[in-house]
Amino acid sequence: MIGTLRTQSLRRKLVMVALITTGLTLLTSNLAFISLEYYLARQDVERKLTILGEVIANRATAALTFGDFDLLKTNLNTLKADTSVQRGCIYADPQTLAAGYRSQDSAPECPRQLHSLQANRQSTFSQFFPILLDDTPIGTLYIEISQQDLIHRIQQFLIFSGIILAAASILSLLLASRLQEVVARPMRELSDTLRNIMLRKDYSIRASKENNDELGDLVDLFNSLLRTVEEENASLKTSEERFRKLTALSPVGIFQVDPKQHLQYVNQRWRDIHGVQDDLPGMQEWFARIHPDDISAVQHAWNRLICEQESIALELRLLRRDQSPLWIHMLASALHDRNGELLGYLGAISDISELKAAQIQMETLAFYDPLTGLANRRLFRNRLEKSVKSVLRSGSSMALMFLDMDQFKRVNDTLGHDAGDILLKEVAHRLSNTVRENDTVSRIGGDEFTILLTDVHHTSDVLVVAEKLLHAMAKPIRIKGQDIVTTVSIGITMTPEDSTDANTLMKNADLAMYRAKELGRNNFQFFSEDMNHSILEHLSLEKEINEAIARQQFSLVFQPKISLFDFGITGVETLIRWQHPEKGMITPDRFIPVAEETGQILEIGSWVLEQSCRQISSLIRSNVLPEHAKVAVNLSARQFTDPHLLQRIRSVLEITNIPPHCLELEITESTLMEDVESAIQIMQEIKKTGVAIAIDDFGTGYSSLAYIKRFPIDVLKVDRSFVMDIPEDKNDMAITAAVIAMAHKLSMTVVAEGVETQEQLQFLRQNNCDEGQGYLFSRPLSLGQLHQFLSENERLKDNNDITL
Numbered sequence: 001m002i003g004t005l006r007t008q009s010l011r012r013k014l015v016m017v018a019l020i021t022t023g024l025t026l027l028t029s030n031l032a033f034i035s036l037e038y039y040l041a042r043q044d045v046e047r048k049l050t051i052l053g054e055v056i057a058n059r060a061t062a063a064l065t066f067g068d069f070d071l072l073k074t075n076l077n078t079l080k081a082d083t084s085v086q087r088g089c090i091y092a093d094p095q096t097l098a099a100g101y102r103s104q105d106s107a108p109e110c111p112r113q114l115h116s117l118q119a120n121r122q123s124t125f126s127q128f129f130p131i132l133l134d135d136t137p138i139g140t141l142y143i144e145i146s147q148q149d150l151i152h153r154i155q156q157f158l159i160f161s162g163i164i165l166a167a168a169s170i171l172s173l174l175l176a177s178r179l180q181e182v183v184a185r186p187m188r189e190l191s192d193t194l195r196n197i198m199l200r201k202d203y204s205i206r207a208s209k210e211n212n213d214e215l216g217d218l219v220d221l222f223n224s225l226l227r228t229v230e231e232e233n234a235s236l237k238t239s240e241e242r243f244r245k246l247t248a249l250s251p252v253g254i255f256q257v258d259p260k261q262h263l264q265y266v267n268q269r270w271r272d273i274h275g276v277q278d279d280l281p282g283m284q285e286w287f288a289r290i291h292p293d294d295i296s297a298v299q300h301a302w303n304r305l306i307c308e309q310e311s312i313a314l315e316l317r318l319l320r321r322d323q324s325p326l327w328i329h330m331l332a333s334a335l336h337d338r339n340g341e342l343l344g345y346l347g348a349i350s351d352i353s354e355l356k357a358a359q360i361q362m363e364t365l366a367f368y369d370p371l372t373g374l375a376n377r378r379l380f381r382n383r384l385e386k387s388v389k390s391v392l393r394s395g396s397s398m399a400l401m402f403l404d405m406d407q408f409k410r411v412n413d414t415l416g417h418d419a420g421d422i423l424l425k426e427v428a429h430r431l432s433n434t435v436r437e438n439d440t441v442s443r444i445g446g447d448e449f450t451i452l453l454t455d456v457h458h459t460s461d462v463l464v465v466a467e468k469l470l471h472a473m474a475k476p477i478r479i480k481g482q483d484i485v486t487t488v489s490i491g492i493t494m495t496p497e498d499s500t501d502a503n504t505l506m507k508n509a510d511l512a513m514y515r516a517k518e519l520g521r522n523n524f525q526f527f528s529e530d531m532n533h534s535i536l537e538h539l540s541l542e543k544e545i546n547e548a549i550a551r552q553q554f555s556l557v558f559q560p561k562i563s564l565f566d567f568g569i570t571g572v573e574t575l576i577r578w579q580h581p582e583k584g585m586i587t588p589d590r591f592i593p594v595a596e597e598t599g600q601i602l603e604i605g606s607w608v609l610e611q612s613c614r615q616i617s618s619l620i621r622s623n624v625l626p627e628h629a630k631v632a633v634n635l636s637a638r639q640f641t642d643p644h645l646l647q648r649i650r651s652v653l654e655i656t657n658i659p660p661h662c663l664e665l666e667i668t669e670s671t672l673m674e675d676v677e678s679a680i681q682i683m684q685e686i687k688k689t690g691v692a693i694a695i696d697d698f699g700t701g702y703s704s705l706a707y708i709k710r711f712p713i714d715v716l717k718v719d720r721s722f723v724m725d726i727p728e729d730k731n732d733m734a735i736t737a738a739v740i741a742m743a744h745k746l747s748m749t750v751v752a753e754g755v756e757t758q759e760q761l762q763f764l765r766q767n768n769c770d771e772g773q774g775y776l777f778s779r780p781l782s783l784g785q786l787h788q789f790l791s792e793n794e795r796l797k798d799n800n801d802i803t804l
């Protein structure tokens with residue numbers, strides 16, 4: 001019943017409740033009234049029966065005593081007055097009926113015997129009364145009253161009750177329908193309003209209030225709720241509009257993915273970046289557009305976002321329709337509602353192609369050599385450190401090669417920088433092509449290269465690579481119509497065998513490379529501990545030089561310079577010698593670099609300058625040396641940049657009384673090239689003193705013609721390494737000839753160093769070289785030997801012994 005009620009409308013419910021309540025109330029009260037009425041009516045009948053019986057029994061005593069049955073009959077007939085009495089019977093004894101009465105023929109007769117009556121007492125109200133004579137029963141009176149009246153009375157009551165029930169039901173029906181008007185109508189209106197709002201999505205609609213009761217309150221609450229919803233909706237719309245505008249104007253591509261991983265929303269920028277105008281692609285389709293090198297990183301990050309709600313921030317490449325890559329930066333994170341339910345994923349992408357290009361360009365500039373495209377020193381150091389760590393982790397081996405080109409400076413100087421650049425590029429190309437792809441080839445300086453050979457199993461592997469590298473260089477390179485053969489000297493060190501420290505490895509490889517140079521270039525040397533000994537030796541030399549200065553172990557020798565036109569002496573070059581008490585003669589090549597490094601060269605150089613001038617000036621004064629002869633003194637880089645140099649030159653000239661034009665200072669090309677501008681300035685200052693300047697070891701530095709032109713140089717000394725291979729090395733011959741021609745154009749005197757053979761002399765003379773210096777003419781000589789040589793030279797010159 002309750003279940004059925006629940007599904008009914010409120011109106012029906014109200015009517016049914018009213019009817020049921022009214023019906024039940026009336027039914028209950030009527031049942032109570034009927035029961036009461038029945039009880040009272042029954043009492044009335046029983047009282048009436050008692051009174052009738054007592055009166056008739058009293059009256060019957062005399063008649064029965066005297067046996068007057070007629071009187072008895074008459075007596076009974078008085079019962080006629082009450083129509084409800086059905087019959088009356090008087091018995092003289094239980095077996096003798098004395099008189100009887102019945103109300104109508106249909107009523108039952110009095111039976112002859114009293115016990116028969118007893119059996120019929122059920123259906124009527126009846127009672128037996130004793131007939132007494134002096135308290136002695138002489139007979140029995142029986143009276144029976146029909147229930148008809150009682151039943152009739154109850155029936156009437158029932159009809160009346162029924163009428164009242166019906167009337168009450170109608171009344172309650174009327175009341176209920178009125179009530180439902182009052183209660184259900186506002187409710188219906190509320191629901192109609194709500195439906196309207198839902199249909200029209202218009203939150204400005206309001207429910208009308210009719211009553212000031214609880215329903216009225218409900219309408220008020222409902223309307224205020226609507227107001228709140230309307231306000232929130234409006235602010236939501238405003239913020240949505242703002243969001244829409246922002247996303248439309250955004251330079252960033254915005255996308256939303258639903259929890260089932262379907263692209264749900266993208267803004268215009270996203271479409272522009274992806275070149276999508278119509279249907280949105282599926283996620284798989286989107287993944288397919290990612291650059292193969294980035295796909296695994298993106299998928300990994302995406303899986304972490306889906307499974308662990310971990311935000312994404314990464315850079316990746318998308319492939320455009322023409323398969324060109326487009327760099328984007330992507331941010332994405334999970335989106336949840338207030339209850340923590342997953343709504344999907346929100347992300348942003350920005351086109352960082354330009355930024356990336358700039359970054360790549362910056363990285364290229366910062367980490368790559370612009371000329372050769374190889375890794376530069378910085379990147380190389382970085383890779384070296386990483387490789388050392390990885391070697392330590394993996395337990396494998398790695399080799400570091402240090403390569404230095406043997407003749408680069410000559411090419412650069414004679415054929416120009418552009419030729420030098422071509423050479424460097426070609427060398428870089430050959431080196432890269434010779435090693436494996438995962439080995440790193442770097443250019444770490446002018447003509448210095450390094451190679452990291454990773455994953456090395458045996459030293460023999462490295463040896464094979466080194467041989468291949470030397471072989472790769474052997475083929476001539478054609479530059480400006482000339483075939484140029486370039487060679488490299490390679491120093492090799494192994495990690496972890498030699499060291500696991502990047503700095504030490506670099507130092508090792510450098511030492512090994514120098515050893516390769518010492519051993520005649522165009523070869524490779526593995527680092528060995530004895531190379532370190534040379535460093536230790538370096539340290540002990542420093543101490544010993546101090547002692548040598550104090551104990552005057554230094555002396556001077558003089559190597560004559562000969563005119564190649566008439567073989568006359570043009571001057572001498574002063575060369576220092578160190579006679580060590582235990583080690584014997586130590587050549588300047590061994591101790592000058594150390595003295596240079598420690599600064600001891602300043603003291604030594606100063607001594608050499610003064611001693612040279614002193615000794616030569618005496619030779620000039622005593623006419624042993626011609627008047628125009630020059631003494632050439634070597635100036636090291638430190639000496640050259642010493643702020644006291646000029647003062648020292650002036651004071652030496654003054655002390656030794658040597659004419660300034662008789663003094664020539666030899667400065668190496670590399671010293672001049674360290675800081676060209678200040679070198680020019682110092683040279684100009686030197687020139688002002690009247691002292692000549694020679695550029696020494698020409699061809700081994702980095703000088704270009706442009707600089708040479710600006711240097712106030714009097715003499716150019718062609719380095720011994722060029723002269724040495726004449727006439728075997730056509731290349732060297734071409735370079736030497738070019739240098740001589742160039743120097744003459746710049747009005748310089750050219751001196752060839754290290755002239756040892758007739759062929760070299762012949763070649764130099766054919767190319768108009770001015771002067772020569774070398775063992776062919778004379779070894780460096782002591783002052784006494786020089787004396788002798790000078791007088792002999794006069795003889796040789798006269799006899800023209802040194803002939804072509």
Ligand SMILES: Nc1nc2c(ncn2[C@@H]2O[C@@H]3COP(=O)(O)O[C@H]4[C@@H](O)[C@H](n5cnc6c(=O)[nH]c(N)nc65)O[C@@H]4COP(=O)(O)O[C@H]3[C@H]2O)c(=O)[nH]1
Nearest residue numbers: 575576587588589592608634635636754755756773774775
């Ligand atoms: N194989 C061969 N060698 C020849 C020949 N002719 C000359 N030499 C050597 O070549 C070097 C020429 O001197 P340098 O180029 O100035 O090179 C010099 C110079 O740079 C430096 N040096 C020598 N003395 C001094 C000095 O007093 N001060 C400074 N600062 N450096 C000096 O030491 C270097 C070496 O000097 P030295 O050992 O005396 O070696 C000398 C000389 O002995 C030849 O025909 N064949």
